[in-house]
Amino acid sequence: MDTLAIALFVGFFVLFGVVGAVALAKKRRERIADLTRELEKPLPEGAQEGEAPALPAPEDAPVPKAQDLVAAEREALLAKAREDEARRAVERLAAAPTQAGTDELAKARATEAAASAEREQASARAKQLRLALSATRDGIVGRLQKALSGKQLDAAVLDDVENVLFGADIGARTAERLLGAVKQRLGSKDLADFAKIEAALRAEAEAILSSVAVRPIEVSGDRPRVILVLGVNGSGKTTTIGKLAAQLKGQGHKVLLGAGDTFRAAAADQLEVWAGRAEVPIVTGPDGGDPSSVLFDAVKRGAAEGFDVVLCDTAGRLHTKVNLMEELKKVARSIAKACPGAPHEVLLVLDATVGQNAIAQAKQFGEAAPLTGIVLTKLDGTAKGGVVLGIVDELKVPVRLIGVGEKLTDLRPFEPAAFLDALFADERRAA
Amino acid sequence: MLETVSKGFRSARNFLSGQAELTEGNTDEALREVRLSLLEADVELGVTKSFLQRVKEATLGHTVTVEGKDKKGQKVKLGPAEHFIKSCYDELVTLMGPVDSTIRLSKPVGTIMMVGLQGTGKTTTTGKLAAHLKKQKHRPLLVGADIYRPAAVEQLRQVAERVDARFYHEEGVAPPELCRRAVQKAREWQCDVVLFDTAGRLAINDELMGELEQVKALTKPDNVFLVVDAMTGQDAVRTAVEFDRRLDIDGFIMTKLDGDARGGAALSIKSITSKPIKFLGMGETMDKLEEFRPEGLASRILGMGDVVGLVKQFEEVVDKDKAEKDALRMMQGRFTLQDFLDQLKMVKSMGSISSVIEKIPGMGELTQGKQVDDREFTKLEAIVQSMTMDERRRPEVVTQQKSRKKRIAKGSGRSEKEVDDLLQRFGMMKQMMQMIGMQPSLLSRMPGFRNIGGLAKGLGGAGPADMSALFGGVNPFGAQGNRPIAPPKGYYATTSAGAGGLSKADRDKKAKRKAEKAARKKNRR
Numbered sequence: 001m002d003t004l005a006i007a008l009f010v011g012f013f014v015l016f017g018v019v020g021a022v023a024l025a026k027k028r029r030e031r032i033a034d035l036t037r038e039l040e041k042p043l044p045e046g047a048q049e050g051e052a053p054a055l056p057a058p059e060d061a062p063v064p065k066a067q068d069l070v071a072a073e074r075e076a077l078l079a080k081a082r083e084d085e086a087r088r089a090v091e092r093l094a095a096a097p098t099q100a101g102t103d104e105l106a107k108a109r110a111t112e113a114a115a116s117a118e119r120e121q122a123s124a125r126a127k128q129l130r131l132a133l134s135a136t137r138d139g140i141v142g143r144l145q146k147a148l149s150g151k152q153l154d155a156a157v158l159d160d161v162e163n164v165l166f167g168a169d170i171g172a173r174t175a176e177r178l179l180g181a182v183k184q185r186l187g188s189k190d191l192a193d194f195a196k197i198e199a200a201l202r203a204e205a206e207a208i209l210s211s212v213a214v215r216p217i218e219v220s221g222d223r224p225r226v227i228l229v230l231g232v233n234g235s236g237k238t239t240t241i242g243k244l245a246a247q248l249k250g251q252g253h254k255v256l257l258g259a260g261d262t263f264r265a266a267a268a269d270q271l272e273v274w275a276g277r278a279e280v281p282i283v284t285g286p287d288g289g290d291p292s293s294v295l296f297d298a299v300k301r302g303a304a305e306g307f308d309v310v311l312c313d314t315a316g317r318l319h320t321k322v323n324l325m326e327e328l329k330k331v332a333r334s335i336a337k338a339c340p341g342a343p344h345e346v347l348l349v350l351d352a353t354v355g356q357n358a359i360a361q362a363k364q365f366g367e368a369a370p371l372t373g374i375v376l377t378k379l380d381g382t383a384k385g386g387v388v389l390g391i392v393d394e395l396k397v398p399v400r401l402i403g404v405g406e407k408l409t410d411l412r413p414f415e416p417a418a419f420l421d422a423l424f425a426d427e428r429r430a431a
Numbered sequence: 432m433l434e435t436v437s438k439g440f441r442s443a444r445n446f447l448s449g450q451a452e453l454t455e456g457n458t459d460e461a462l463r464e465v466r467l468s469l470l471e472a473d474v475e476l477g478v479t480k481s482f483l484q485r486v487k488e489a490t491l492g493h494t495v496t497v498e499g500k501d502k503k504g505q506k507v508k509l510g511p512a513e514h515f516i517k518s519c520y521d522e523l524v525t526l527m528g529p530v531d532s533t534i535r536l537s538k539p540v541g542t543i544m545m546v547g548l549q550g551t552g553k554t555t556t557t558g559k560l561a562a563h564l565k566k567q568k569h570r571p572l573l574v575g576a577d578i579y580r581p582a583a584v585e586q587l588r589q590v591a592e593r594v595d596a597r598f599y600h601e602e603g604v605a606p607p608e609l610c611r612r613a614v615q616k617a618r619e620w621q622c623d624v625v626l627f628d629t630a631g632r633l634a635i636n637d638e639l640m641g642e643l644e645q646v647k648a649l650t651k652p653d654n655v656f657l658v659v660d661a662m663t664g665q666d667a668v669r670t671a672v673e674f675d676r677r678l679d680i681d682g683f684i685m686t687k688l689d690g691d692a693r694g695g696a697a698l699s700i701k702s703i704t705s706k707p708i709k710f711l712g713m714g715e716t717m718d719k720l721e722e723f724r725p726e727g728l729a730s731r732i733l734g735m736g737d738v739v740g741l742v743k744q745f746e747e748v749v750d751k752d753k754a755e756k757d758a759l760r761m762m763q764g765r766f767t768l769q770d771f772l773d774q775l776k777m778v779k780s781m782g783s784i785s786s787v788i789e790k791i792p793g794m795g796e797l798t799q800g801k802q803v804d805d806r807e808f809t810k811l812e813a814i815v816q817s818m819t820m821d822e823r824r825r826p827e828v829v830t831q832q833k834s835r836k837k838r839i840a841k842g843s844g845r846s847e848k849e850v851d852d853l854l855q856r857f858g859m860m861k862q863m864m865q866m867i868g869m870q871p872s873l874l875s876r877m878p879g880f881r882n883i884g885g886l887a888k889g890l891g892g893a894g895p896a897d898m899s900a901l902f903g904g905v906n907p908f909g910a911q912g913n914r915p916i917a918p919p920k921g922y923y924a925t926t927s928a929g930a931g932g933l934s935k936a937d938r939d940k941k942a943k944r945k946a947e948k949a950a951r952k953k954n955r956r
Contacts, residue, residue: 081669088635169664233715354664360691382635383665383666
């Protein structure tokens with residue numbers, strides 16, 4: 001009775017907490033007030049006090065402050081945004097040439113060049129400040145340096161490496177793993193060269209991604225093939241299903257949709273619109289109904305009427321909500337009852353903007369229903385979704401599909417090389 | 432993940448303990464730990480660096496030890512390690528403050544425009560904001576301006592219905608014109624706030640961003656709020672800066688904070704754009720919108736659990752006098768199953784038990800990362816409820832009489848073994864509590880329970896000086912150390928602290944009292 005033990009333990013814990021808390025609240029507040037007063041009092045002369053900030057302050061240059069860095073980073077970001085805007089204007093004009101457009105195009109090109117120069121200047125200043133402020137020793141990348149006996153690594157190179165690793169949401173744990181491998185791969189001479197380090201990092205990332213078989217979604221084996229789609233709120237489950245339905249239908253498969261999101265307002269309506277676009281039938285239930293029963297019906301019908309694929313939508317849920325995760329388990333059980341062996345695929349939809357929380361999501365969802373793949377959506381934005389590296393590495397679940405836009409065709413098979421290109425692209429410049 | 436981060440902070444502290452002064456050399460390691468912790472919380476890299484710099488500026492070359500006396504004459508010590516951690520927390524709170532959750536609304540019709548990426552929760556938040564405004568006696572009108580996502584307008588219509596607000600949408604009208612008409616409609620319908628729910632869009636989509644600029648130009652909204660998902664990673668800054676550049680945002684609303692995402696994006700966005708965070712979305716129902724509190728989010732980003740938020744919840748539902756009495760009884764070993772039941776009910780009235788647990792620092796250590804299922808508590812409740820009052824007071828009668836056990840098992844629908852388990856463990860816990868009552872220092876030796884002390888200590892106040900919340904139980908104020916939980920008033924004669932339970936003065940007093948008691952007994956005879 002492990003859970004009972006925990007429940008009881010927790011019960012006492014909470015109870016003790018409540019009691020202790022309330023009884024103590026007042027007293028504690030007083031004590032803190034005392035303490036604060038004490039701390040704010042000026043120290044008596046001769047008390048042990050260190051010298052004022054130990055940072056050396058050259059006469060001519062003012063000591064850089066944290067605020068300056070924030071301002072510089074902001075400037076760099078704004079400059080980058082302006083540059084992007086200018087570049088897009090150029091692309092737009094170049095794509096649709098008109099007679100009068102040549103002048104405009106030239107003008108836009110000039111604006112782009114100016115914006116680009118400005119951006120370079122702004123990021124150079126930000127970088128300079130960062131270097132001035134951060135002791136490279138405290139960095140994670142600093143470990144790389146430590147490991148190399150004696151060889152001093154250029155601070156600027158370290159800064160670049162860090163930007164690549166963290167700017168793309170790769171995360172500290174995976175970053176350390178990558179760097180560990182790079183250390184072994186490279187000789188000390190190569191480590192002064194950012195390009196070489198970057199290439200080694202990329203090779204290592206590629207090794208992680210190819211450690212699991214990357215394959216597209218196929219309709220093979222038993223019919224119907226049941227695909228269950230999971231994810232947190234707003235990650236893009238319904239849109240993914242809509243696009244997938246249209247594509248599979250286009251390949252000549254007979255597709256059925258199951259509207260398992262009975263919770264969110266108008267979720268079933270949303271999927272119905274997609275079903276209409278893809279011209280596939282859909283099974284819906286009453287609002288607020290039991291998702292298991294809706295999806296059971298959908299799979300049952302899929303089996304009875306000879307469908308090739310049944311795509312099952314579910315309501316978005318945070319992975320920390322125990323009751324909702326239990327509901328998910330029940331959904332998986334019901335589907336298995338309606339069609340032995342189902343679900344054949346369980347896809348977790350992740351938003352590319354997500355940070356380190358994605359690892360916890362993948363773990364918890366995987367416990368509710370073993371995942372067979374990840375769909376990374378919204379990759380058409382500025383986010384790169386680097387966190388999936390960590391997920392693939394830890395959980396050995398492959399990325400199967402990526403979403404790159406709102407059109408029906410904007411759901412594509414995952415290609416590690418292209419993904420890594422984007423991941424390692426211009427992070428150095430951007431920062 | 433929560434545990435690893437708290438560990439990060441604890442080890443940061445360990446690096447510094449025993450150091451006489453904070454120098455560049457000895458803070459390096461500690462800063463590295465803090466840095467890891469922040470990056471794991473998705474704080475943007477640049478912001479992380481400037482944050483560490485601030486901490487450095489605030490700590491370097493600082494005081495070794497401040498010694499002084501508080502007004503009760505107790506010695507108070509603050510070492511460099513404590514100073515370092517306190518600086519981290521203070522900086523974080525300062526950076527995320529000041530609190531400004533006002534919504535400016537002009538007369539006769541105020542306007543609020545909601546913008547953001549796809550899937551951040553704009554429509555749900557619009558509904559929550561409407562509910563919030565309704566509470567303040569406003570009459571909101573919700574405008575379905577998301578004409579792109581299928582059924583988005585229908586979703587908002589249903590949300591409006593749920594919060595009992597007016598709803599406006601016209602088929603085939605472009606969003607800027609639609610919003611303009613909505614403001615006119617509001618006058619007609621005598622609504623005094625209009626909320627525009629715009630479509631989600633990428634910050635780099637020129638066409639759609641241009642549409643928002645048009646909406647803004649046409650309606651001159653009083654507020655433009657950017658809705659940000661708490662789970663967002665490094666990209667949060669890029670997105671926020673771009674939205675702010677084009678629309679001059681008035682504030683942010685963070686959503687999905689009811690999960691375990693640590694919300695580092697809040698810090699990044701706040702420090703780069705210096706626009707305030709207005710509200711936090713904490714759940715899927717329409718009442719789950721909280722005003723922003725920097726202390727809560729600071730502890731969360733540092734991975735410490737939101738103790739202050741917990742106390743606020745406690746204070747709403749707990750009868751303080753009863754709690755004090757209960758604590759006393761508990762530590763005297765006079766705690767009954769009925770009390771246990773009452774406590775469970777009380778905790779339940781704060782929301783789901785698992786959500787309360789999530790906020791307790793160091794809880795991961797106890798449950799070993801397992802999710803706690805609310806239904807386990809329901810089972811326990813069922814068992815206790817199937818007992819008679821007498822059995823709840825004296826559970827030993829159940830163990831003595833098998834027929835009672837059988838009846839309870841039958842009544843609660845659980846097995847006899849489960850009844851046994853409950854009783855056995857209850858007995859154990861009761862004994863433990865009693866032991867703790869007699870010797871509080873024991874508490875700190877028990878794994879996990881160390882944190883209860885921290886909890887109790889951290890509950891003191893919402894002030895930034897309240898450091899213990901940061902440590903999951905390790906008292907930052909130096910030698911005050913091992914006193915994990917202070918008993919209710921009057922239970923101990925003094926409040927002097929000490930690593931070994933009762934101080935000498937206490938022991939002397941106790942012995943004296945015992946002697947007096949014995950003497951009285953003698954006299955009576």
